Amino acid sequence: MRKASRLVVILGASLAASGCAVVPKSRLDDAAKLAQSLRAENAQLRDTALSLKGENSDLTRRALNDSRRLTALEDANARLETSVQAYIDEREDLNDAFQRFKRTARASISTPSSAVQARLKSFSETHPGTTYDPVAGVITVEADTLFVPATSRLRPDAIRLLDDVAAILNEPELAKQRLMVTGHASGSSVKAASTRNDASKGADDLSLARAVKVRDTLAQQTKRDPAQIGVAGLGTSRPLVASENDRDRAKNARVEIELNSVSPVAR
Numbered sequence: 001m002r003k004a005s006r007l008v009v010i011l012g013a014s015l016a017a018s019g020c021a022v023v024p025k026s027r028l029d030d031a032a033k034l035a036q037s038l039r040a041e042n043a044q045l046r047d048t049a050l051s052l053k054g055e056n057s058d059l060t061r062r063a064l065n066d067s068r069r070l071t072a073l074e075d076a077n078a079r080l081e082t083s084v085q086a087y088i089d090e091r092e093d094l095n096d097a098f099q100r101f102k103r104t105a106r107a108s109i110s111t112p113s114s115a116v117q118a119r120l121k122s123f124s125e126t127h128p129g130t131t132y133d134p135v136a137g138v139i140t141v142e143a144d145t146l147f148v149p150a151t152s153r154l155r156p157d158a159i160r161l162l163d164d165v166a167a168i169l170n171e172p173e174l175a176k177q178r179l180m181v182t183g184h185a186s187g188s189s190v191k192a193a194s195t196r197n198d199a200s201k202g203a204d205d206l207s208l209a210r211a212v213k214v215r216d217t218l219a220q221q222t223k224r225d226p227a228q229i230g231v232a233g234l235g236t237s238r239p240l241v242a243s244e245n246d247r248d249r250a251k252n253a254r255v256e257i258e259l260n261s262v263s264p265v266a267r
């Protein structure tokens with residue numbers, strides 16, 4: 001017993017002399033738990049890093065695909081712009097060619113005789129709100145002379161006015177000539193329009209409805225096929241007066257009856 005005690009004393013002295021100390025078991029357990037926690041956290045961080053790497057790779061692929069699509073859209077837009085410009089140029093060329101054709105056709109058509117010209121001039125002078133352009137061969141009647149305001153209903157005295165026009169159109173030298181009836185609006189006669197676009201559409205509809213009414217009335221009075229009389233509604237696109245004043249702008253509302261028309265017949 002004394003020998004064991006002496007051995008323990010000698011061993012303790014030796015450990016003390018060598019600088020070593022005894023670590024408590026509780027501290028060793030804490031260190032083990034900390035190491036285990038750190039290993040788990042490290043594994044989780046590795047998983048997160050792998051996930052972020054995958055997401056980054058996916059985003060890179062998407063960015064490349066978006067870049068390709070954007071390039072393709074830019075190319076398609078450039079081709080579309082080129083196509084639209086080509087269409088505009090072609091339309092302008094066709095319009096120029098049609099205008100040249102109209103001038104050539106009008107030059108080849110014989111003008112009405114002096115007697116018919118005199119009747120047309122007399123008609124315009126004796127009917128307020130009407131004019132006649134002998135160069136263009138166009139009879140113009142103000143809308144207020146023909147129609148109830150803001151409608152396509154003919155006034156009672158408008159029938160008599162169109163009867164007088166029909167009597168001239170039934171002259172033998174005019175009986176077989178093509179006619180074109182075109183309606184124009186002032187832009188201020190459509191009261192129901194609430195926006196600029198609605199007003200423009202309303203003006204187009206009203207001008208066409210009025211042109212059709214005059215066309216049908218003249219066809220009945222001259223016993224012509226309505227399908228052989230051209231008709232168009234141009235709304236406010238060709239004003240006679242450029243003004244913001246409603247009274248001045250009202251002069252733009254009119255119906256034009258073109259003699260010797262070379263415009264295509266609108267069915």
